[in-house]
Every structure is written in structure tokens, then in C-alpha cells.
Amino acid sequence: MSAFPAELLLKIFGNLQKESPDSLRAVSASSREFSRVARPIVYSELRFSAYKPKNGTMSKKAFQRMDLWTSETVAPLVRTCIISRGVWGINASEASLNGLLAVFLESIGRFSGLRSLVIRDVALERHLSEIFHLLPRLEELDVELVYAKEPALFEPKVVAGTGLRSCKLKLGLKDGLQAFLPFFRPESLVQLSLECKLQSWAKQAGDIPTFPKVSVLCLGGGAAEDTIALLPKFPAVRELTFAVRDLDISDFSARVFGPMLQTVKKADVPGVLVPFFLQNAPNLTHVKLSDAELSSETILTMLQQSESRNVVSVELYLNMPDAAILSALIAAFPQLEELHFQAYDGGMLCDYGGAQFGDARKSFLDFLAGLGEHATATLPATLKSLMITWYSDEGLDDEENWRWMVELPEPWGDGPREGEPHTRAEVPAYLRSTRDAILARLPALTSLWLDYPPVLVTWRREAPNAPVLHESFVYRPGQPVPQIGPKEFWASR
Structure with a gap:
């Protein structure tokens, strides 16, 4: 067994884990050598649901499983945790917490190796503070809240560690963004995606630091004035996605985007802004038009006003596609x-x-x-x-x-x-x-x-x-x- 390189065993086990985690656990228990290599993979990803139907019951086995995952020997091995709502197709008022989330949060400090946390519509209440303070190695936070109410605000303390590299928030809340602002650390953040109301953060624009390392930025769901207030805080973006309400093209200028125009390579922006980016972003190579509301006439006009030999990739949604649009697109981007x-x-x-x-x-x-x-x-x-x-x-x-x-x-x-x-x-x-x-x-x-x-x-x-x-x-x-x-x-x- 020792003749097998650990890297080869990891590759074998990694593929097996994707197909059948239970099979991998059985194999890892077959010998000490297999167990030594496989154990970190067996327990690398924890998934559980936080809710049940209001009148439903949880099995004893479910809590025994969670006790194992939150134990002092297993929890440090977990690198990814995915917490889902777990009750689909019923009203939020007909669901209740099943107890597993409480077990996880009581032992959250044991997950010292956790790198990625995904939360899907789970009420965080005051526990956002614990996520911030007790998971110092967390690099990726992906949160979607639709039914769940806003998490509580908290006062951040100095935290050792690398800080988040990626933060993705999709919030259907009135002002849910405020509670997550302590996670935005300029010295570490590389990717930021915000599909939520931006007004409260934009009002603080004068006090918001610059995020020099953010290379992937997505701002969606906000008003134009809020987006305009925030864009200058991200001078080194390479991939830009944003959608705004009540767009007035005259509001957007080179001053609004600032140094970002010199670094951006991929852009998914409102169609009326594409000619502006082609003229002002010399390194732009990838263009995406995902706005399904644009008419074919609007897209045709936009293409006829555009020209770039640097653009090599185009993605777009077409209403009533025809040869005229295709001809204009090829004329605009001859090096596709x-x-x-x-x-x-x-x-x-x-x-x-x-x-x-x-x-x-x-x-x-x-x-x-x-x-x-x-x-x-x-x-x-x-x-x-x-x-x-x-x-x-x-x-x-x-x-x-x-x-x-x-x-x-x-x-x-x-x-x-x-x-x-x-x-x-x-x-x-x-x-x-x-x-x-x-x-x-x-x-x-x-x-x-x-x-x-x-x-x-x-x-x-x-x-x-x-x-x-x-x-x-x-x-x-x-x-x-x-x-x-x-x-x-x-x-x-």
C-alpha cells in the first residue's frame, strides 16, 4: 500500500467522493493507509438543512450525524459547509428550525479549517457575529436570504486571519447589507457580488475605503445613483457586472468608473453602455449582454455604433434574432x-x-x-x-x-x-x-x-x-x- 503515492490516492478518492460519499467512507475504513489519506476528503464538505415542516419531527440519527461532524476530531477537517433551508414548496410560516443549526453554531469554533460557507435562506439573527469572529480562516461567504429576516448588526472586534477573498450576497431584504459590511476587508477581498439594495452603503460612500484587490465585481438590484457612488471604490476590477434601475446614460462617464476602465477585461453591463466601454476601456476583451429587455432594434443600433478589434468573446440574449444583427456583430468585432x-x-x-x-x-x-x-x-x-x-x-x-x-x-x-x-x-x-x-x-x-x-x-x-x-x-x-x-x-x- 505504501507504494502508492498519496497524490494518486487523493485523486482516486476525490472521484469516488463525487460519486458516492458512503462508498468512500466504507473504503476509508478498510485499512489504516486508506483511512489516513481518505479521511480529510470524507469530511471535507458538510451539508445539512436547517428547517423542517412545523409539525415534522427529526430523527435521532440526524442529530447523531451532526454530533459527529461537530466533534473535535472531525470539525477541523471540514473545508466547505453548505446550509440550506430544506423545506421547499411550503410557506415560511409553516416551517420551523429543526435543531441542527443550533448544534452547528454551538460548536462553530471547532471548524478551524473552514474555508467556504454557503447559506441558503436561513435566519442568522445574532449568529453573524459568531461567523465573523470564530471562523478566522473563512475565505468564501455565499449568502442568499429571501424569506429569512435581516441578521442582527454587530460590533466587529479585531480578527486574526486572512479575511474573506470572496463574498456573494443575494438579499431580498429592506436593509440586510448593513450587517455584512464588517466582512468587507480591503486588504483581502478579491471578489464581491451584491444583488441587493445598495442605498444604505452608498450613503456612507465618503467613509468607505478603497478596495484595491477586488478584481471581480457584481452590483445588481440597486438604483443608478447608488451604483455610481460605489463604483469608484473599486479601481482594479477586471470582471464587471452591474444592472441598474432607471438608467440614464448621461449619468455614467469616465470619471464615474475611474481607473477601472484601464483594468476591466470582461463586462456584463446595460447594452446602452457597451459603446462607451468599447471607446474607453482599451483592454476590454469579453462583452456580455444579459439584459432580456433589450429589443433587437436597440441591439442592432448598439452594434452599429460599436467597433473593437480587441473583443474576442461575445455573449448576448437576442429577441427576434436575424441576419442583420449577426452581420452587424461580426462587423463590430472582426477578431471574435x-x-x-x-x-x-x-x-x-x-x-x-x-x-x-x-x-x-x-x-x-x-x-x-x-x-x-x-x-x-x-x-x-x-x-x-x-x-x-x-x-x-x-x-x-x-x-x-x-x-x-x-x-x-x-x-x-x-x-x-x-x-x-x-x-x-x-x-x-x-x-x-x-x-x-x-x-x-x-x-x-x-x-x-x-x-x-x-x-x-x-x-x-x-x-x-x-x-x-x-x-x-x-x-x-x-x-x-x-x-x-x-x-x-x-x-x-
């Missing part, structure tokens, strides 16, 4: 390497009898493939990743149901029944030819995702001249589908 569309055309993508597509949609795809009237259209030869996901009026949720499949009549059947539309059997063939044409036009392409319900096309290779690692063409319910969603596919490009 990554292009990600989330498209919505305002109508159903499929009907009961089969797939149907409008002229605008077909023109959009013809442009990509260089077919028909778009035979002379050109695409950037630098393009490496192309991803298109179409949405419909059917309430498609890409988090849970990222593909919407419909039954298609068999092409060898006796034809449609009375009242049924004819089968559009040419749709899969058209999309297959579109895929082949796109691949032929883009020799540098390494990732392709074309989700056009009910058809899903995926294709991937590691490098332009490398063999194909994966390809699929799914157009019938029951066919094997890739075990990966669009977000994971894009992230792994």
Missing part, C-alpha cells in the same frame, strides 16, 4: 473567438406535428452556414466556440429543463391524421447540413452547440487540427443526449 447566443423569437419553436421555423430564423442560420442569399457572407476565421440556444414561449427553464423535446411523427408513417400539421421532416436534414457548412467555414472551431428544439447538435475537439472528441445529433425523444447542460458546455469550452 467565442460567440454565444441565447435566442428568443417570440413564438413557439415546435408544434405538435413537428418542427417549424420562420423566415427570420432560417435567415439567421443561413448566414452562419453561408447558404442561399448569404453565400457571400463571411465569418471570423478566428472563431473557436459557437453556441446557440433557442428559447420559446413554453416557459423553458434552462436550469432544470434545458431542452424541450416533442414527439415527431415517424417519416415512414401514413401521413398526418386529420387536423394535424404535416411533418417537417426536412428540419433535421437542414440543420445537419447547416452544421456541416459551419464546420467547413470555420477551420479554427473547437466547440459547437446548436440547440434548436427539438434538435440538439453538439460537436467538440481539443484543437483545430485535433480529432473530434465528441459529436451528437439528437432529434427524437428517447435518443441518447449529452450529459451536460448549456452552462456547463460553455464553461468547459
Whole structure:
């Protein structure tokens, strides 16, 4: 057993932990050597729920398990703790604490190695102070509060340790941000995401220190004047995301953003501000437009006013996409390497009898493939990743149901029944030819995702001249589908 390097065992155990934590515990108990290496992984992540239905009961086993995790021998091994609400689909008034949170908080000082704490809609009350003072090695704090009431304010004491590197807060509270401000330490904070009301913090702008190490900043849900007051406090941001209410473009100037304009490389900002960033942020390489409220006309106008040879990655949400927008986008960013569309055309993508597509949609795809009237259209030869996901009026949720499949009549059947539309059997063939044409036009392409319900096309290779690692063409319910969603596919490009 000693011949196995610890690094190899850790890799084996790490994969096993992802598949089955119980199996890993059984293996770790099989010998001392396995136990020595596996024990830190077995107990590296603690998950538990804090609530139960008001009339529900907790098992004795649940408390025994929590006693083990909070013991002096196990608690120091925990690196990540995820505390969820645990009761979904019932009103907040019908839920009550189940006692596990109290056990955890009573022993919180034992979690000396905890690096990451995730809290999902759990009432913290006065315990935020304990998290601050008793977890000195905590580096990541991710809190979402919707039903839970505001945590109590506390007076911070001097705390030894590295301080938070990442803080993500999503607060549906009137003024919940105030209680978390002691966690914002300029000497350590690198990533800050605030989806909450910013007014109370912005009012203190004159007393707020500068955060010179924050490179990833997200400000959402605040009024424009609050965002404007806070932006100058982050001079070294490389990735910027913000959304504001009642946006007046005249309120935003180079003075508002300050030195940040020289460092920002990735921006997800209101569409009307994109031309401003392209003109004033010389190092900007990645642009994302996630505002679903922008009309196609607005996006087209924005693109026609934009130009940058530095931008290599674009992600955008399109209402009623057409070839004109695609043409303007390529003209604005001729050196594109990554292009990600989330498209919505305002109508159903499929009907009961089969797939149907409008002229605008077909023109959009013809442009990509260089077919028909778009035979002379050109695409950037630098393009490496192309991803298109179409949405419909059917309430498609890409988090849970990222593909919407419909039954298609068999092409060898006796034809449609009375009242049924004819089968559009040419749709899969058209999309297959579109895929082949796109691949032929883009020799540098390494990732392709074309989700056009009910058809899903995926294709991937590691490098332009490398063999194909994966390809699929799914157009019938029951066919094997890739075990990966669009977000994971894009992230792994």
C-alpha cells in the first residue's frame, strides 16, 4: 500500500467522493493507509438543512450525524459547509428550525479549517457575529436570504486571519447589507457580488475605503445613483457586472468608473453602455449582454455604433434574432473567438406535428452556414466556440429543463391524421447540413452547440487540427443526449 503515492490516492478518492460519499467512507475504513489519506476528503464538505415542516419531527440519527461532524476530531477537517433551508414548496410560516443549526453554531469554533460557507435562506439573527469572529480562516461567504429576516448588526472586534477573498450576497431584504459590511476587508477581498439594495452603503460612500484587490465585481438590484457612488471604490476590477434601475446614460462617464476602465477585461453591463466601454476601456476583451429587455432594434443600433478589434468573446440574449444583427456583430468585432447566443423569437419553436421555423430564423442560420442569399457572407476565421440556444414561449427553464423535446411523427408513417400539421421532416436534414457548412467555414472551431428544439447538435475537439472528441445529433425523444447542460458546455469550452 505504501507504494502508492498519496497524490494518486487523493485523486482516486476525490472521484469516488463525487460519486458516492458512503462508498468512500466504507473504503476509508478498510485499512489504516486508506483511512489516513481518505479521511480529510470524507469530511471535507458538510451539508445539512436547517428547517423542517412545523409539525415534522427529526430523527435521532440526524442529530447523531451532526454530533459527529461537530466533534473535535472531525470539525477541523471540514473545508466547505453548505446550509440550506430544506423545506421547499411550503410557506415560511409553516416551517420551523429543526435543531441542527443550533448544534452547528454551538460548536462553530471547532471548524478551524473552514474555508467556504454557503447559506441558503436561513435566519442568522445574532449568529453573524459568531461567523465573523470564530471562523478566522473563512475565505468564501455565499449568502442568499429571501424569506429569512435581516441578521442582527454587530460590533466587529479585531480578527486574526486572512479575511474573506470572496463574498456573494443575494438579499431580498429592506436593509440586510448593513450587517455584512464588517466582512468587507480591503486588504483581502478579491471578489464581491451584491444583488441587493445598495442605498444604505452608498450613503456612507465618503467613509468607505478603497478596495484595491477586488478584481471581480457584481452590483445588481440597486438604483443608478447608488451604483455610481460605489463604483469608484473599486479601481482594479477586471470582471464587471452591474444592472441598474432607471438608467440614464448621461449619468455614467469616465470619471464615474475611474481607473477601472484601464483594468476591466470582461463586462456584463446595460447594452446602452457597451459603446462607451468599447471607446474607453482599451483592454476590454469579453462583452456580455444579459439584459432580456433589450429589443433587437436597440441591439442592432448598439452594434452599429460599436467597433473593437480587441473583443474576442461575445455573449448576448437576442429577441427576434436575424441576419442583420449577426452581420452587424461580426462587423463590430472582426477578431471574435467565442460567440454565444441565447435566442428568443417570440413564438413557439415546435408544434405538435413537428418542427417549424420562420423566415427570420432560417435567415439567421443561413448566414452562419453561408447558404442561399448569404453565400457571400463571411465569418471570423478566428472563431473557436459557437453556441446557440433557442428559447420559446413554453416557459423553458434552462436550469432544470434545458431542452424541450416533442414527439415527431415517424417519416415512414401514413401521413398526418386529420387536423394535424404535416411533418417537417426536412428540419433535421437542414440543420445537419447547416452544421456541416459551419464546420467547413470555420477551420479554427473547437466547440459547437446548436440547440434548436427539438434538435440538439453538439460537436467538440481539443484543437483545430485535433480529432473530434465528441459529436451528437439528437432529434427524437428517447435518443441518447449529452450529459451536460448549456452552462456547463460553455464553461468547459
